[in-house]
Amino acid sequence: MTDSRDPDALIRRAGRPDPSFDQHFLVDDRVLDRIPTFAESFDRSHVLEVGAGTGALTDRLLDAADRVTAVERDEGYAAFLREEFADEIAAGDLEIVEGDVLDVDLPDFTCSVSNLPYGVSSETTFRLLPLGKPMVLMYQLEFAERMAAEAGTSEYGRLSVAAQHYADVEVVETVPREAFDPQPRVQSALVRVTPREPDYEVGDEAFFLDFVKALFTQRRKTVRNAIRNTAHISGLSDADAVVAAVDEDVLRQRPGNLDPSAFAALANVALGVEGGDGG
């Protein structure tokens, strides 16, 4: 491993980050060195980094990967990266994609390792998750805990079910505010996302996700009332018929206590009723 670039020196050369543009840069070398190790079991032949900033993590990823594609929206930092990493770019080891991660064409990457822009954490995650690639991603701690939460906990919600529909999700490290410059308001956490097929089947994925979203708007109600009260969100035309087709012991529970497979079973019943075959 070659000597890594000093993150503080990168900031001095590239110019100060602006937190109003989601620019909180990692300056703790120990954290920067550890991040790629969480992706050691993944295929790192082509790593996607979202939000490269001044390239402190990019530099570590270049040591761990065959090839890196780094997306950065900030025009000034994208220009800095092209200059700072001119040799790596010339060698074909690095490509800088300037633009918004929600709009740009993504390459055919094998895994992603990123310190995400927190303002678009959710949208970025749900752009990447359906692609089925393993990822190590930095989030605000509270978001990370909600992604990984299990049924019956206060953090469990729509985000947990939707994320765990695509992958095993685990919080692998909490990162203190002091590891960043400028410091974010809250702690952060690294999440490892390992894609797999769910251990249940859903008849219609888009309906399943809409149904979960609808029921969690009524998380403190019973499933019975949540189904009835949210037909306008889930798109059910006959919520009472759906309720009539669901087992009483499920109807008595709260949405926050149903695990993803229970949600899938419920969505499949609803779809069957709506489709006219009575479940």
Ligand SMILES: C[S@@+](CC[C@H](N)C(=O)[O-])C[C@H]1O[C@@H](n2cnc3c(N)ncnc32)[C@H](O)[C@@H]1O
């Ligand atoms: C949290 S910083 C991470 C910087 C660097 N990777 C690090 O770890 O120090 C997020 C970076 O994403 C960039 N960014 C913000 N919104 C973006 C978007 N929609 N698409 C791509 N990059 C974005 C910011 O300019 C910033 O450089």
